Each structure stands twice: as structure tokens, then as C-alpha cells.
Amino acid sequence: MKKAPKAKTAVKSLKSGRWTQIVNNDNIAGYFFILPWLIGFLSFTILPIFASLFLSFTSYNLTSSPKWVGIENYVRMFTDDPLFFKSIKVTLYYVIFAVPLKVGFALLVAFLLHRRSRAANFYRSVFYLPSLIGGSVAVALIWKDIFSINGPINSLLKIFGLKGVQWLGDPRFAIWTLIAMTVWQFGSSMIIFAAGLKQIPETYYEAAKIDGASRFHSFIYITLPSLSPVIFFNLVMQMINAFMTFTQAFLITLGGPLDSTLFYALYLYRRAFAYFDMGYASAMAWILLIIIAAVTALVFKSSQYWVYYESKEK
Amino acid sequence: MKKALCAVMVLFMILSISACTTSGNTPKTPAEPTKAATEPTNKPEKIEMRIMWWGSQTRHDRTMAVLDLYTQKNPHITFNPEFMGSNDYWQKLNTLVAANDVPDVFQIGNNFLTYYSAIEPLDEYTKNGLIDVSDTNENFLSTTRINGELLGISLGTNSLALLYDPAIFDQAGLSYPTTDWTWDEFEQACYTIKDKTGLYGSSMLNDFFIGCIISIPQYGTNETFYNEDVTGLGYKDDQFFANYLQMKYNLTKAGAYPTPGELAEIKDIEGDLIVTGKAAMTWVHSNQLVAVMNAANRPLAITVPPKRTKDGPSGLCIRSSQAMSIYNKSKYKDEAANFISFFVNDIDANNILDGERGVPIMGKVRSALAEKADDATRQMYEFVDLAGKLASNPPPVEPAAQIEIQDVITRVNEQVIFDQITPLEAAQIMRKAVEQALQRSN
Numbered sequence: 001m002k003k004a005p006k007a008k009t010a011v012k013s014l015k016s017g018r019w020t021q022i023v024n025n026d027n028i029a030g031y032f033f034i035l036p037w038l039i040g041f042l043s044f045t046i047l048p049i050f051a052s053l054f055l056s057f058t059s060y061n062l063t064s065s066p067k068w069v070g071i072e073n074y075v076r077m078f079t080d081d082p083l084f085f086k087s088i089k090v091t092l093y094y095v096i097f098a099v100p101l102k103v104g105f106a107l108l109v110a111f112l113l114h115r116r117s118r119a120a121n122f123y124r125s126v127f128y129l130p131s132l133i134g135g136s137v138a139v140a141l142i143w144k145d146i147f148s149i150n151g152p153i154n155s156l157l158k159i160f161g162l163k164g165v166q167w168l169g170d171p172r173f174a175i176w177t178l179i180a181m182t183v184w185q186f187g188s189s190m191i192i193f194a195a196g197l198k199q200i201p202e203t204y205y206e207a208a209k210i211d212g213a214s215r216f217h218s219f220i221y222i223t224l225p226s227l228s229p230v231i232f233f234n235l236v237m238q239m240i241n242a243f244m245t246f247t248q249a250f251l252i253t254l255g256g257p258l259d260s261t262l263f264y265a266l267y268l269y270r271r272a273f274a275y276f277d278m279g280y281a282s283a284m285a286w287i288l289l290i291i292i293a294a295v296t297a298l299v300f301k302s303s304q305y306w307v308y309y310e311s312k313e314k
Numbered sequence: 315m316k317k318a319l320c321a322v323m324v325l326f327m328i329l330s331i332s333a334c335t336t337s338g339n340t341p342k343t344p345a346e347p348t349k350a351a352t353e354p355t356n357k358p359e360k361i362e363m364r365i366m367w368w369g370s371q372t373r374h375d376r377t378m379a380v381l382d383l384y385t386q387k388n389p390h391i392t393f394n395p396e397f398m399g400s401n402d403y404w405q406k407l408n409t410l411v412a413a414n415d416v417p418d419v420f421q422i423g424n425n426f427l428t429y430y431s432a433i434e435p436l437d438e439y440t441k442n443g444l445i446d447v448s449d450t451n452e453n454f455l456s457t458t459r460i461n462g463e464l465l466g467i468s469l470g471t472n473s474l475a476l477l478y479d480p481a482i483f484d485q486a487g488l489s490y491p492t493t494d495w496t497w498d499e500f501e502q503a504c505y506t507i508k509d510k511t512g513l514y515g516s517s518m519l520n521d522f523f524i525g526c527i528i529s530i531p532q533y534g535t536n537e538t539f540y541n542e543d544v545t546g547l548g549y550k551d552d553q554f555f556a557n558y559l560q561m562k563y564n565l566t567k568a569g570a571y572p573t574p575g576e577l578a579e580i581k582d583i584e585g586d587l588i589v590t591g592k593a594a595m596t597w598v599h600s601n602q603l604v605a606v607m608n609a610a611n612r613p614l615a616i617t618v619p620p621k622r623t624k625d626g627p628s629g630l631c632i633r634s635s636q637a638m639s640i641y642n643k644s645k646y647k648d649e650a651a652n653f654i655s656f657f658v659n660d661i662d663a664n665n666i667l668d669g670e671r672g673v674p675i676m677g678k679v680r681s682a683l684a685e686k687a688d689d690a691t692r693q694m695y696e697f698v699d700l701a702g703k704l705a706s707n708p709p710p711v712e713p714a715a716q717i718e719i720q721d722v723i724t725r726v727n728e729q730v731i732f733d734q735i736t737p738l739e740a741a742q743i744m745r746k747a748v749e750q751a752l753q754r755s756n
Contacts (some may be wrong), residue, residue: 061408167575168579169578274717
């Protein structure tokens with residue numbers, strides 16, 4: 001009789017010991033705090049990602065349950081869908097022109113505004129504005145009006161006696177209005193460049209000046225190499241974004257004219273939510289992932305030839 | 315301190331989880347006996363019916379007013395309405411079908427086939443009188459019937475109309491279009507209008523409805539655009555569609571028809587080129603007439619579209635602009651049927667709705683509305699009567715791949731206009747793409 005309670009307390013203390021251990025673990029508290037996000041991430045990101053992988057091997061129109069078709073969607077994409085290739089071509093064209101222009105423009109403006117004055121701060125804020133409102137529907141609609149047949153751009157051309165063109169209605173120009181819009185929203189890259197420029201030690205420029213380097217030379221031989229990691233970062237980020245461009249084409253040109261602005265993401269959207277060809281659209285999403293991964297890997301690979309890190313001396 | 319905090323949090327978490335599970339379960343068990351107990355007392359159970367439609371703000375306001383009216387008359391039924399523009403509507407409906415969560419009553423277009431798995435056939439309800447169809451006839455009912463099954467009750471009918479500006483025709487010295495106008499006469503009239511007034515002969519031609527649905531039967535070969543079970547195209551000669559594209563090509567090159575860029579800038583029917591005074595003719599569905607005429611604010615006249623030959627078939631059909639259907643997994647099918655019957659038959663309700671969804675199919679409603687109609691509305695009623703007499707074809711069933719097919723047609727048409735392919739090549743490419751899309755979606 002006397003022994004029993006003693007044994008019980010021993011068990012209890014062992015149990016509570018492990019319990020306190022778990023509760024006191026810092027990681028547990030951490031996980032607890034990120035739990036809401038974690039639940040959201042698992043159910044709204046991870047789950048749909050794997051669901052789309054599964055659906056990419058099915059024929060699924062939302063109204064009836066998915067039918068397993070194996071790799072048919074992928075086969076059809078590469079053998080029997082001219083629009084798929086057209087959309088890749090359009091997207092690559094856009095990425096190749098819009099991204100370097102945007103990054104270059106951002107660098108140029110950041111460089112020009114790289115001095116400590118109130119005016120520079122003011123202009124930097126002003127130039128950042130388009131990026132703040134950038135992705136919005138309102139801007140896209142305004143863009144559509146600006147480039148419409150009787151819009152401000154054509155009216156301006158008329159003042160100079162030039163005949164306006166159908167910016168959005170001509171397959172040669174439509175994509176360039178979208179590229180122009182992208183380049184115009186260079187603000188966020190510019191801010192990153194501005195920060196990067198401040199990191200470059202003033203002594204480099206002083207040394208170059210003493211050696212008689214012009215402003216142009218010091219830009220080419222000091223600014224660009226010192227800034228190359230930032231350029232690299234901006235390039236990769238903007239490239240990934242550009243591959244996924246959707247809003248502008250969706251709102252301004254609807255992919256037209258003649259599919260000249262049919263971006264990959266827009267075609268994917270159409271397959272999914274206009275034609276309800278969900279299986280095919282899922283397959284397209286995975287191909288886009290592979291394309292972006294491949295191009296990003298390529299840029300990363302190339303970086304060893306043109307990106308200089310201060311910590312790593314050659 | 316940290317220890318205590320952690321303990322409190324863990325406790326809280328466990329509590330909230332267990333609280334969730336209990337609150338989810340407990341009400342069910344005791345509730346069932348109470349429900350059973352109240353039923354015999356004959357008091358109608360309070361019902362919240364879900365209903366969904368698409369449309370403009372005018373339609374939303376009017377429909378909401380009718381829902382309120384119904385709740386006044388049937389206090390035990392309240393509504394949970396969902397309404398939106400038509401673009402969002404189909405996305406939403408597809409999602410709801412996938413989730414087995416479709417509203418009890420929902421509006422549907424001519425795309426019944428796509429939603430066949432979710433629609434309750436209504437024949438049973440028209441037979442037992444829950445839906446009163448005594449005031450309409452088979453012609454109207456057939457607009458929503460497929461393979462002998464009534465899949466919805468039409469909320470309005472319409473037909474394709476040619477709208478023209480008599481003043482511009484006078485100025486060009488042309489006689490007005492008549493019901494036996496031919497496409498050749500139309501094309502010549504466009505050139506004359508361009509020469510004499512500098513305006514476009516015609517505003518946007520709907521390539522699908524005009525170039526395909528109406529044009530194909532006009533050749534008098536007893537063929538239609540889709541074949542009977544909508545698994546492929548129903549006509550053999552690609553020249554039929556090529557002729558239509560050739561006409562558009564000629565008109566565009568002559569400047570008598572707007573370029574694709576200009577057409578893409580037309581935002582809505584109120585911004586149509588006939589409204590802005592840049593074109594002499596345009597094409598509308600009859601339920602859009604009132605909106606266009608009000609927007610134009612000058613006299614416009616209306617007739618049926620041109621034909622291939624003077625004495626050939628019109629190719630016209632009377633369509634349901636939209637219908638109300640019942641979800642086949644709804645808990646309140648009888649109540650839903652009752653509501654639909656009210657919605658299409660009740661004079662007060664339809665005085666509020668005022669034919670905004672098209673010409674009503676019920677005779678008494680139609681005459682009540684025609685009585686108080688303004689000029690534009692009366693023209694719409696007269697036109698649908700006329701089109702009904704001239705109609706030569708049943709309304710086409712829209713396949714699941716409808717949107718993809720319309721995009722295909724728009725694409726080949728643009729390629730012709732931009733000189734990339736010939737009209738005949740376009741017709742052949744279109745045939746292949748449409749048949750593939752149909753096979754894939756079936």
C-alpha cells in the first residue's frame with residue numbers, strides 16, 4: 001500500500017518532465033507563432049501545387065471529375081498546339097526586350113539621381129510612383145486609353161503633323177506598348193540600384209579621377225562591376241516576373257491583334273478559365289515552371305563571368 | 315515567464331481545436347428530433363433559397379426588387395442572391411459545379427450541355443403544375459429543350475437584328491434594307507455609303523452568329539453550322555464560310571468596314587460605331603435594342619439580317635437569351651419551381667423586370683408589357699414577332715467548347731484581314747480546329 005503512491009509520482013514526474021521539455025523548446029514556440037501562415041501555405045500553396053501536378057495528367061473541365069489521360073496533355077502541347085509555341089515566342093520576345101530595357105533604365109535613372117540633394121530624393125519618389133500603382137487595373141485601362149486610336153499619343157503626333165498609328169490594333173506595335181508600360185514601372189529596381197550605388201566606396205572614384213578617368217570611364221570600370229551583384233539580382237527577379245506577365249495583356253490587348261500579345265500566362269489562363277481545359281492548363285503551368293527554372297539556371301551559370309563579389313578575390 | 319506563456323498558448327490551441335470539433339458535432343444530434351417534431355404542426359419551414367444570375371446593374375436592381383416581392387407574398391422564403399457580370403459568372407458557376415455547391419436556382423444561357431450534369435429537368439414540374447406554362451407555346455419552350463428534356467424556363471427570347479440609320483441611307487441615296495435583302499446588296503450598300511458619306515457601311519459583324527450560325531443555313535442545303543449531335547460541323551462546303559470572310563476582307567480593304575484595331579476599341583454596345591455616328595448599320599441581339607437606341611438618341615430602324623438569295627431561307631432562329639434552371643442536388647426543388655413559375659408569370663414581377671432579359675415567353679406578360687412600352691421597346695416586340703415568323707431554324711445548341719470555337723473563328727478572321735491566309739484556307743483551318751475542340755470536350 002505504501003509503495004504504490006511513490007511509483008505513481010515517479011511516473012508523473014517523468015511525464016511532466018517530458019512535457020516541460022516540449023513546451024520549453026524554442027522551436028515549438030516558433031512553429032506555434034507561424035502556425036497560421038503554415039496552415040495557409042500548406043493548404044493554399046503546397047496542396048494546389050501537387051494537385052496541379054496530378055491534374056496535368058488528366059482531362060478535367062471542372063464540371064465532371066478528372067479523367068486520367070497520362071502524358072496526353074504534354075504530347076498535345078508539343079505536337080498539336082500552334083498557340084502554345086506562339087505564346088512562348090511572344091513571351092520570350094517580351095522578356096528579351098522588356099527586361100534589359102527596364103533594368104537598364106532603372107540603372108540609368110538611379111545613377112543620374114545618385115547625389116545627396118533634396119531634389120534627387122523628390123525625383124526618386126516621383127519615379128517610384130508608377131511602380132506603386134503599377135500592377136493595378138486602373139493603370140492598364142489608362143494605358144489603353146492613351147494608346148487608343150484617338151488617344152493622347154496620336155493627338156500629340158498630329159500636332160507635329162505625323163499620322164497616328166493603331167498602337168494596340170497593329171500586330172507590329174501592340175507588344176511594344178506593353179513593353180513601354182513595363183519599362184515605365186522601373187521604380188523598384190531603381191530603388192535597389194540606388195541602395196547598391198551608395199555601397200560603392202567613394203575612394204574608388206577619387207582614385208580613378210586622379211588617374212584621369214572620365215565620368216563615362218568610371219561608370220564602365222567602377223560602377224558597373226561593383227554593382228554587378230545588384231544588376232544580377234534585378235535581372236533574375238525581373239525576368240521571372242516577365243515570364244509570368246498577365247495583367248497588361250489581359251486588360252489592354254486581350255492577347256490580340258493576331259495573337260501578337262498572347263503571353264504564356266494569358267494563354268494558360270484562357271485554357272483554364274475560358275475553355276475550362278484544366279488538365280491542359282495545369283500541364284502548361286508545369287512547363288512554364290521548367291522554362292523559368294532553365295532560363296534562371298542559365299543566367300546563374302553566366303553570372304560567374306560577369307558578376308564580381310568583393311569578398312571573392314580573383 | 316516564457317514557460318507560462320507557452321503553456322497558456324498550448325492550452326489555448328488544444329481548447330480551440332477541441333472546441334471546434336465539439337461545436338461542429340453537437341447541434342446535429344439534438345436538432346434532428348426537434349425538426350421532426352415541428353413538421354407536423356404544418357407551419358412552413360423557413361427556407362433560404364440561393365439564386366444566382368449575371369447581368370448589368372439595371373438587371374440586379376430589378377431582380378432584387380422581384381425577390382423582395384416574392385418574400386412579401388411567401389414570408390417563409392428568403393433569398394441569398396449572388397449576381398455578377400457575365401464574364402465572372404461562368405467561372406463562378408464552374409467552380410460551384412465542381413464543388414457540388416450550385417445555388418438552388420441559377421440563370422443559364424444556351425450552354426445547357428456544359429452544365430447538363432447539374433441541371434434538374436423540368437418536365438415533371440410543368441406536368442404537375444408547379445411551373446405554369448399554360449400561357450406559352452412549344453415554340454418558346456423549345457428554345458430551352460434539348461433531346462426532349464426541358465432544362466430551364468426561358469426568361470426572354472431574342473433574335474439577331476440588323477439596325478440601320480435611315481438618315482445615312484437617305485444621304486447615300488439608298489433604299490432601306492428589306493426582309494429579303496441579300497448579302498450582295500448589303501455589300502454594295504456598304505461601298506455606296508463609304509463613297510457618298512465617308513462613313514463605315516457596317517459596324518462589328520459577329521463572326522460566329524452571322525458568319526456561321528445564320529449564314530450556313532442560308533445556302534438552302536438543309537445544313538447547319540454544327541451537326542445534329544454537336545460533335546462536328548454540319549456542312550461540307552468550306553466555301554460557305556470562305557464567302558463570308560471574303561466579303562469582310564473586301565469591305566475592310568475598301569474602308570467600308572472598320573479595322574480589327576478599331577473594333578477592339580468598342581467597349582460595349584452603347585459605344586458601338588452606330589451610336590457614335592461612324593457607321594450606318596450594326597448588328598444586335600434584339601434585347602440590346604433598347605440600350606442602343608437610347609444611347610444613339612436619334613431615329614434608328616430595325617430589320618432582319620440579309621439572306622444569301624432573295625427567296626432562300628433566312629437562317630434566323632429565335633433563341634432564349636437566358637433561362638432559369640434548378641440545381642439537381644437542391645434541397646428545395648419544389649420551392650424553386652414555384653419561384654420560377656412566379657418569376658415568368660406574375661404580372662407585377664414582370665412590370666418590375668420590364669422585359670430587360672428579352673421578350674417574355676408568357677402571352678399575358680407580353681401583352682401587359684407591350685401596352686406600357688415606349689417606342690424602342692415596342693419596336694423590339696414587333697421585331698421578335700417578325701423574326702419568329704421568318705425563322706427557318708431551331709436555336710443552335712451551344713457545345714461545351716463554345717468559347718474556344720468562337721476564339722478560333724475570330725483568329726482565322728483576323729489572319730485573313732491581315733493577309734496571312736486566304737479565306738478558303740481560313741475556312742479549312744477553322745473546320746479542323748473546331749472539330750478537334752468539339753471532340754476533345756465531348
